[in-house]
Amino acid sequence: MQALHFLQALARIARAAPKPAHSARTRQIRHAAYASMAHSSRSSRRTWSRALLHRLRQRQQQRPGRLLTVRRRVRIVTPITSRPEEPARAETLRQLVPGGRGMEYCNLLEETADYVQCLRAQVQLMQTLLDAFSS
Amino acid sequence: MSSRRSHSRHSSASRITEEEINELVSKLQMMLPDAPIRRNSRVSARKVLQETCSYIRSLHQEVDDLSEKLSELLASTDTDSAEAAILRSLLMQ
Numbered sequence: 001m002q003a004l005h006f007l008q009a010l011a012r013i014a015r016a017a018p019k020p021a022h023s024a025r026t027r028q029i030r031h032a033a034y035a036s037m038a039h040s041s042r043s044s045r046r047t048w049s050r051a052l053l054h055r056l057r058q059r060q061q062q063r064p065g066r067l068l069t070v071r072r073r074v075r076i077v078t079p080i081t082s083r084p085e086e087p088a089r090a091e092t093l094r095q096l097v098p099g100g101r102g103m104e105y106c107n108l109l110e111e112t113a114d115y116v117q118c119l120r121a122q123v124q125l126m127q128t129l130l131d132a133f134s135s
Numbered sequence: 136m137s138s139r140r141s142h143s144r145h146s147s148a149s150r151i152t153e154e155e156i157n158e159l160v161s162k163l164q165m166m167l168p169d170a171p172i173r174r175n176s177r178v179s180a181r182k183v184l185q186e187t188c189s190y191i192r193s194l195h196q197e198v199d200d201l202s203e204k205l206s207e208l209l210a211s212t213d214t215d216s217a218e219a220a221i222l223r224s225l226l227m228q
Contacts, residue, residue, distance in 0.1 A: 010205070010209075013209065014209050019210075022206055022207070022210060025206040025209060025210070026202050026203050026206040027202075029202040029205050029206055029209075030198060030199060030202035033198050033201075033202060034198070090184050092184075092185075092188045093184055093187060093188050093191075096188055096191045096192065096195075097191070105156070106152065106155060106156060106159065109156065109159035109160060109162075109163060110159060112163060112187060112191075113159070113162055113163055113166060115191070116163075116166050116187070116190065116191060116194070117166070119191065119194040119195075119198070120166075120194065122198060123194055123197045123198060123201065126198070126201035126202070126205060127201060129205065129208075130201065130204055130205060130208065133208055134204075134208060
């Protein structure tokens, strides 16, 4: 499911006319990679995939007129902790996993495992495509 | 985090959750690149999380690099090579 979505997106990018600049096409491919991850049937129920899709859509809307937007959004988010004696842990991990800031620690660990699996699958897919066509 | 295990004042509810957490942490440890080497050794939860962060960062970097290379690959379909023709026909269904 993840592979099919990515291949279809890649096909659309390849067909685009006029041909986009290298940097724009790279960005489109990268966007397609993360979108495919979020849309894969296993992950679409996950918090990280919804957060990732939200982030991707926001980035697309921001773009008109700018090539590479690097914007740091500082949001003050209070992590949801049901028990006061369990402080928010793993701050760095929360920043790396989409939607991680609002998760309980236990859910964060689950979501991280799923996110890592999807990331690995996507990387393997992209590497396989490269290997298949660049010999 | 290992010091919490010896405290007996925790309620049974939090003890169960702590087991769950330990299981989830070792599941993450299994996913790390060097998991086969470290399978039998006890790695602290903090270390597992640290290495998971590094691993995620490196995977993000790989996605960026591979996107770059795929972009170059798509650009090269302008040529008349056999690979380019195959790629074109595959992608332009």
